[in-house]
Amino acid sequence: MTDFMPLDGWDHVEMWVGNAKQAAFFYEQAFGFTQTAYAGPETGVRDRASYVLEQGEIRFVVTSAMREDHEIAHHSTRHGDGVRDIALAVPDATDAYRQAVQRGARGVIEPHTVEDEFGRVELSAIGTYGDTIHSFVNRKGYEGPYLPGYKSVSPNGPTNAGVGLLAVDHCVGNVELGRMDHWVEFYERVMGFTEMLHFSDEAISTEYSALMSKVMSDGQGKIKFPINEPAEGKRKSQIEEYLEFYGGPGVQHVAMTTSNIVETVEALKERGIGFLETPETYYEDVGDRVGEIDESWDDLRRLRILADRDDDGYLLQIFTKTAQDRPTLFFEVIERHGARGFGDGNFKALFEAIEREQALRGNL
Ligand code: FE2
Numbered sequence: 141m142t143d144f145m146p147l148d149g150w151d152h153v154e155m156w157v158g159n160a161k162q163a164a165f166f167y168e169q170a171f172g173f174t175q176t177a178y179a180g181p182e183t184g185v186r187d188r189a190s191y192v193l194e195q196g197e198i199r200f201v202v203t204s205a206m207r208e209d210h211e212i213a214h215h216s217t218r219h220g221d222g223v224r225d226i227a228l229a230v231p232d233a234t235d236a237y238r239q240a241v242q243r244g245a246r247g248v249i250e251p252h253t254v255e256d257e258f259g260r261v262e263l264s265a266i267g268t269y270g271d272t273i274h275s276f277v278n279r280k281g282y283e284g285p286y287l288p289g290y291k292s293v294s295p296n297g298p299t300n301a302g303v304g305l306l307a308v309d310h311c312v313g314n315v316e317l318g319r320m321d322h323w324v325e326f327y328e329r330v331m332g333f334t335e336m337l338h339f340s341d342e343a344i345s346t347e348y349s350a351l352m353s354k355v356m357s358d359g360q361g362k363i364k365f366p367i368n369e370p371a372e373g374k375r376k377s378q379i380e381e382y383l384e385f386y387g388g389p390g391v392q393h394v395a396m397t398t399s400n401i402v403e404t405v406e407a408l409k410e411r412g413i414g415f416l417e418t419p420e421t422y423y424e425d426v427g428d429r430v431g432e433i434d435e436s437w438d439d440l441r442r443l444r445i446l447a448d449r450d451d452d453g454y455l456l457q458i459f460t461k462t463a464q465d466r467p468t469l470f471f472e473v474i475e476r477h478g479a480r481g482f483g484d485g486n487f488k489a490l491f492e493a494i495e496r497e498q499a500l501r502g503n504l
């Protein structure tokens with residue numbers, strides 16, 4: 141069977157925010173990104189300001205509206221700061237759009253080409269859960285900074301050396317109760333993805349809340365989209381809390397890889413990023429559960445990094461606190477040593493940690 145939706149990888153993740161200038165400063169100063177391009181009134185774009193931030197292969201774009209009556213302003217009123225677009229690099233953005241729409245996807249941006257003196261970029265977009273979209277980007281014919289309409293930004297002062305974040309590993313979506321299988325089927329039908337793993341709600345439950353999660357992946361395993369839905373618990377689950385505060389389905393977290401999680405987390409902590417607390421008791425038996433690793437358990441315990449093992453190897457991971465006032469989007473740092481999973485052995489520990497935060501906000 142031929143792959144009807146060939147993907148070259150992640151292109152960028154765009155967040156629509158209330159104040160892109162300040163969000164850009166946060167991702168630069170706290171997460172170690174370097175601002176590489178800008179579009180706004182100064183570059184002839186009248187209705188919005190966008191900042192492009194890069195680290196390793198990761199490209200974030202933060203955008204806000206210049207005026208009240210604008211879809212970006214409406215989005216940020218409804219959802220708070222959040223991910224609008226998980227954009228994918230494709231060899232042919234027209235064909236990707238046609239294939240997806242033919243299979244039932246909602247077209248959001250019709251295929252078109254944007255050009256300037258640096259070349260041309262072909263763009264299109266389809267809708268996914270909530271107000272989230274997937275842009276298809278073919279930038280093979282383009283040598284400029286990001287996209288036509290953007291000007292490149294030369295770093296002020298010393299270049300940001302970053303914190304060692306390398307690439308996007310996966311982007312997780314939260315959807316409503318009973319809707320997970322709909323979106324699993326969507327990614328199968330519309331993009332030819334397959335289900336990687338399945339966690340039952342027993343696997344991911346605590347005393348108070350639970351969730352169901354399925355992971356969809358493209359044929360080459362480059363693009364991974366876990367999809368969560370809430371499951372019955374004694375109290376409001378963290379997925380329900382997300383859905384309530386985001387005003388519907390959306391991206392819960394973006395995971396980014398590092399090749400040295402100890403150094404990366406140390407650097408992020410120095411820069412002021414807050415991570416979820418993990419109980420001391422977690423470290424009493426993690427060594428028995430995970431077995432031998434290259435890193436020092438003392439470092440992992442000190443930094444509250446989680447560890448897990450599957451059939452293919454082990455992984456180390458940690459989760460930031462939410463990145464805005466609403467308890468919605470957060471980030472994960474992950475270092476894989478062969479393991480292809482998502483740390484399901486850690487889910488219980490993670491959820492207990494998240495629920496302690498939720499209780500502090502009075503939402504449990
Ligand atoms: Fe994750």
